[in-house]
Amino acid sequence: MTTAVKVRGLTKRYGDVQAVGGIDLDIDAGEVFAILGPNGAGKSTTVEILEGYRRRDAGEVSVLGTDPGRPTREWRSRVGIVLQSTGDAGEMTVRETVRHFAGYYPRAQDPDEVIERVGLAEKAGRRVGELSGGQRRRVDVALGVIGSPELLFLDEPTTGFDPEARRRFWELIQGLAHEGTTIVLTTHYLDEVEALADRVAVIARGRIVAEGEPSTLGGRATAQATVRWAGGSVETGTPTRTVMELTRRFDGEIPELTVTRPSLEDVYLGLIGS
Amino acid sequence: MTQTTTAPSVSAVAASPAMPSTLRLGLSQAAAENRTFFRRRDAMIFTFSFPIILLVIFGSIFSSTVEGTGLTVSQLYVAGLIGSATMTGFQNLGIGIALNRDDGTLKRLAGTPLPPAAYFMGKALNTLLVSFVQVVILLVIGVALFDLDLPSAASDWLTFTWVFVLGVLGSSLLGIAVSSLPRSGSSASAVIAMPFVVLQFISGVFIPARELPEWLSQIAAIFPLKWMCQGFRAVFLGEDGATLEPTNSYELGRVALILGAWVIGGLVLCLTTFRWKSRNDG
Known part of the structure; x- marks a missing residue:
């Protein structure tokens, strides 16, 4: 190269x-x-x-x-x-x-x-x-x-x-x-x-x-993920485990489930100090 | 055609073809400039009609003869306005390039391999064409309406040719050089038009040279317009008019010398002071 x-x-x-x-x-x-x-x-x-x-x-x-x-x-x-x-x-x-x-x-x-x-x-x-x-x-x-x-x-x-x-x-x-x-x-x-x-x-x-x-x-890929659902949210390094626990708790579909990591925009704004 | 030499490339580009020659690029720039000029209809119509309107106005107001010469005042104006038309490149390029510097056109060109000399050449050749058309129109109107006699001697046309070519080149180069003076494109027309109008008044375009105070004539003598007008008077007024000159002679040798010096000086000024970018852009 x-x-x-x-x-x-x-x-x-x-x-x-x-x-x-x-x-x-x-x-x-x-x-x-x-x-x-x-x-x-x-x-x-x-x-x-x-x-x-x-x-x-x-x-x-x-x-x-x-x-x-x-x-x-x-x-x-x-x-x-x-x-x-x-x-x-x-x-x-x-x-x-x-x-x-x-x-x-x-x-x-x-x-x-x-x-x-x-x-x-x-x-x-x-x-x-x-x-x-x-x-x-x-x-x-x-x-x-x-x-x-x-x-x-x-x-x-x-x-x-x-x-x-x-x-x-x-x-x-x-x-x-x-x-x-x-x-x-x-x-x-x-x-x-x-x-x-x-x-x-x-x-x-x-x-x-x-x-x-x-x-x-x-460090975007390894940052803490945020798991959100109807009635709560948690920041975690192991979102898959959180989702499995939630699956058991709700006995199937988790209402309004999202799993997000910081977007490039979040990371960028953090880097430039806004 | 001349080929500009390029230093042997240190890069890995195999058998890199030669750069296009500056001469060829200058001609290509001129073709593009001409095309753009003739398509900008409104500007073109005003550029060509301005000297005509001036000639018709002045020629109609001052229709008397100049005492002791057998020349009419309108004939004086034809010669003067041809001088002024020959110098329009100064104003057109001074303002036009300042605008192009502001709108980013020059910056784009600076990012290409186009040599500045080819850019100048395109502008100068375009000005040569535009001024030539203006002069032809002025001559046609002068002959048709204002008793202008075209000279028949080949030597007069030879004089006309060198005064015209040196005049256009010198004023174009001067125009390119002064385009760097305005702080922005929007201030360009004020900054450039004022000295041009003043020059016209002190260089014998509107007011005969011998009616000017000595100190104004001396200032005018520094700039090319006075000498261009003098050269054109020699062509179109002939021996009858020589007595109107302050020195009783058209001093063609000096005209050639000073116009030539402006071409060389203008080129040096362009190559050393030309800026692709506007002042507020570093």
Whole structure:
């Protein structure tokens, strides 16, 4: 397994504010890695340093073997970036825009295939400015992947989507991940992390406070479970035994039975100290 | 076509194909810019009609002749407004790029392998086309309505060509450079339009150069517009008009020198000060 992103001791300060206070990160090639964190926690700063948009104060950073503080055209051609939003008027059609961007790259994919893959085949002849927000987002993704990137940055990709559009978008991202593209995803949606990410890091106050698989983050899998039923609840490390006892007590069906472990959201909110 | 050289890749990408050349990308940017410009109907119509309306207004108000020359005042305005049309790139690019910086378009481009020089080239070529159409319209109206005589000598058209090309390139590059000055896209039109209007008044577009106080002329002489207007007067007013110049000469050598210096200086300014991101974005 090769490493796509390697970060050691990354720091960045804006005036008196320590935005990033010493971050270490390893992202393997082919992995979908999510970065979570509240606004102002240093998440965007960290990602923008990895994308080559921002300079760091200190630390070692290597993205696809290159220091993003000194981006070259060659390196740029191997990295795809899908930013939060662009507000240009979009007078060119979807096909013209994707074809135009394809010309920037030495290893571009076929524009029509990419348009097809992001689900815009029927809109290919429409001007970008005439599309809905969700459709424009798909254009953003098409432009991010047109150069066949080895590494793709997705910055809050589904903000403002309706639930169905989000599901379809997830399938698109899963398809890219399946083909071996390394994906670095920042998002506020925890269900998005559970659906897409192999691993997740939580950034709070400029540091990584937890890192792991979404299902085990922050000791989630081994945490105490809560068993609830009509008339009572108990927190226990052995919920199966509790349910068996309840089965005997109620002689069959337990009314309103639920067994829950902390959701990713519970764990996340605990980690960021809310 | 020139190929930009890329450093040998240290990565494991086997036999990586060459990066697209800056020249090819610049032409492709220009094609996209032109397409976008002509599809933005409202902006296009106003861009082209503005100098026409000015010419019709000024040409109709001042229809007298200039004493001792046999030239009409409206002919002076045709030459001046051609100078102003040649410099519209300054305003269009200064404002347009500031807006693009704010709306994230530039940030997106910065994340691609597009070299900044290709981006500048696309903007400059688009401006060349837009200014050219403006100038052609002005000439047609000048000939049809205001007794403008087109020069017949090939040397005059040669002068016209180099003044026009150097003027457009210099003012485009200057426009790209000043687009970094406004703090945000919404303040851009105020920040950029003011100096452009002032320049037009002190550079001989609306007011003949010899009627300006000395100190204003000296300020105008720093910027390219005065020299562009002077060059166009040489083409369209000919020897009759030379006596109207403060120095009794069009000084074409100096015009070439100063416009050339602005092209080079503008390019250096762009390459050294250009920012893809807005100021409040680090």
